[in-house]
Amino acid sequence: xxxxxxxCIGSGGREHAxxxxxxxxxxxxxxxxxxxxxxxxxxxxxQCVDLxxxxxxxxIAFCREHDVTLVVIGPEQPLVDGLVDTxxxxxxxxxxxxxxxxxxxxxxxxxxxxxxxxxIPTAASELFTLSxxxxxxxxxxxxxxxxxxxxxxxxxxLAAGKGVFVCETLKDVTAALEQCLASESLxxxxxxxxxxxxxxxxxxxxxxxxxxxxxxILGVAQDHKRIYDGDKGPNTGGMxxxxxxxxxxxxxxxxxxxxxxELTITGLQVKDxxxxxxxxxxxxxxxxxxxxxxxxxxxxxxxxxxxxxxxQNDFIKLCETTVQQELDxxxxxxxxxxxxxxxxxxxxxxxxxxxxxxxxxxxQVETVRNESNExxxxxxxxxxxxxxxxxxxxxxxxxxxxxxxATLQExxxxxxxxxxxxxxxxxxxxxxxxxxxxxxxQWLNRLQEK
Numbered sequence: 001x002x003x004x005x006x007x008c009i010g011s012g013g014r015e016h017a018x019x020x021x022x023x024x025x026x027x028x029x030x031x032x033x034x035x036x037x038x039x040x041x042x043x044x045x046x047q048c049v050d051l052x053x054x055x056x057x058x059x060i061a062f063c064r065e066h067d068v069t070l071v072v073i074g075p076e077q078p079l080v081d082g083l084v085d086t087x088x089x090x091x092x093x094x095x096x097x098x099x100x101x102x103x104x105x106x107x108x109x110x111x112x113x114x115x116x117x118x119x120i121p122t123a124a125s126e127l128f129t130l131s132x133x134x135x136x137x138x139x140x141x142x143x144x145x146x147x148x149x150x151x152x153x154x155x156x157x158l159a160a161g162k163g164v165f166v167c168e169t170l171k172d173v174t175a176a177l178e179q180c181l182a183s184e185s186l187x188x189x190x191x192x193x194x195x196x197x198x199x200x201x202x203x204x205x206x207x208x209x210x211x212x213x214x215x216x217i218l219g220v221a222q223d224h225k226r227i228y229d230g231d232k233g234p235n236t237g238g239m240x241x242x243x244x245x246x247x248x249x250x251x252x253x254x255x256x257x258x259x260x261x262e263l264t265i266t267g268l269q270v271k272d273x274x275x276x277x278x279x280x281x282x283x284x285x286x287x288x289x290x291x292x293x294x295x296x297x298x299x300x301x302x303x304x305x306x307x308x309x310x311x312q313n314d315f316i317k318l319c320e321t322t323v324q325q326e327l328d329x330x331x332x333x334x335x336x337x338x339x340x341x342x343x344x345x346x347x348x349x350x351x352x353x354x355x356x357x358x359x360x361x362x363x364q365v366e367t368v369r370n371e372s373n374e375x376x377x378x379x380x381x382x383x384x385x386x387x388x389x390x391x392x393x394x395x396x397x398x399x400x401x402x403x404x405x406a407t408l409q410e411x412x413x414x415x416x417x418x419x420x421x422x423x424x425x426x427x428x429x430x431x432x433x434x435x436x437x438x439x440x441x442q443w444l445n446r447l448q449e450k
Contacts, residue, residue: 004316005067007032009053009083010074013343013381013400014301016040017308018074020379021315028316032066038391039380053078056086063092070095070319076158079297080106084276095319096277097297101268104279104295108156108194111295118267120260122292123152123284125196136177143173143195150198155180155190161225161237162350163189166198201286202436203293204245205300206253207307208261208281209318212274214328215265217257219307220248222437223300227350229432236350237397240433242340242408243306246440247285256283256290264295276322305379305400306339340411340434341402342419346382347426349396357393357424359383364421368414370405376418377402393424408437 004027008019015033019040022031033040036048051062053073063071071087071094073079082099096102103110115122128139143151153176155163163186165176180190207218222245227233248256260281268275280296280303299307308315312333321330346353368376379402382395399422403414412434419429 002069003027003029004069005029005032006316007034007051007059007063007066007068007071008036008074009034009071009078011035011037012074012301013379013397014299014304015074016379016381017305018072018299018315019043019046020377021308021311022072025314025316030066032062032068034062037380038383038385039378053083054081056083059083060086060090060092063087063090068092070316070323072096072319074298076102076105076296076298079277080158093320093323095323097275097279098273100271100273101275102297104264104275105297106158107192108154108294109192111292112194114264114267115292118263118270120263120267120292121289123197123199125194127156128193128195130177130180130190130193133181136174136181139177139193139195140170140173144170147195148197152196152198153177153180154194154196155186156192156194157189159186159189161235162186164235199284199286199291199293201284202247204248204283204285205303206248206256206261206281206283207299207303208279209322209327209332210265210275210277210279211322211325211327212265212269212276213325215261215279216327216330216332217253217261218278218311218332219303219334220244220253221300221303221306222247222434223303224430224433227345227430229430234350236345238300238302238343239345239397239430240340240342241300241303241306242338242411242434242437243303243310244338246408246437246444248283252285252290256281260290260292274325276325301381302341302343302379302400305341305377305402309377309402309404310335310337310339337404337406338408338411339402339404340408340415341400342415342429342433343381343397344399344401344419344422344424344427344429345397346393346395347428349428353396354426355392355394356386357426358386359391359393359398359422359424361421361423362391365401365418368403368418368421370403370410370414372404372406374404376404376414378418378422393426398424398427408434408441412438
């Protein structure tokens, strides 16, 4: 059996889930997590290392020194920055798309132009420059005279999930434009601004693994972006998710595969940039059919924590097969379970929040069992260790608790039981994760009974 030394780039809950899948694979010698987190460090065969992915030469040198056989990249920035291209130039296998293909996420303008060229359904939009107050005034005047409210404003570049504004009034438009100009990170991301029609419907995300030619659907999930119950308050990086999402029926999934996924993969072949890795397709289920809200060039967070535990394939082998463009020979197998994950955040997130709060109960999560006696799972995101070696809070999103079950209700119950055993000062979380899915299932059951 071949042995593997794997490097996983990232430090969040998504990367903890990736590392857990890597550790469960056969033939692993060591998984290096760069920089990793305390949850990853506690896993067998995992070493957290201080390595800056923006310094490509340092990554190459590390891979050479440690005989790395596969690099798995979790977050979007290294992908958009072309780390995969650099690794491939040095004949180091890397799981992820090229910088060109990653523009699907890295540039909203690129994605819109791409979809228009290949006839992929999405919302109508216009592209504007936003560098000055005069630009902002021109955009506002255009919206006032040429568009219907509500309207969506999207920063063209990467903005850590904070570059999308749903504006119901002109006052909202003004506030969003002012925020784009005032915020240092948003100002850079929104030098080009996509103004997009508002789409009515329910959102869901489809996750696809592809070698650039063949593709397999890994799962369908629904994320909860807003900070408060009932989808209230500001957007966050994600407060929870569940999978599968019943809003995406089998018939809709077939339609999505034909009219969106296959066209996307074929389009990048035409562009001589075959897409390799995970393709995240964010969708709106409209009356006119599924339409693309956004592409991401990697797993979502926290959707990854919902989907990966149900994939029964050896994860390293699945990645290697993808990199070698042999995915057509693989059948992706799924446990058939439902999953629900709940994010525990620090009070004040997504604005300012306290740090250094002692986290209690981490050792109790595995004792929380579902009806099949499976343990709940915890994935670290914003955690650190203090001088005494205790795990404390560090980021806004601190932990993801994941429950599983034969039904969605069982998975939800399992997840929230796990939430109850974790405690830290200023802990906050949504209490309605997956309620949309549960309501829809109840509605479908009533229809069937009639």
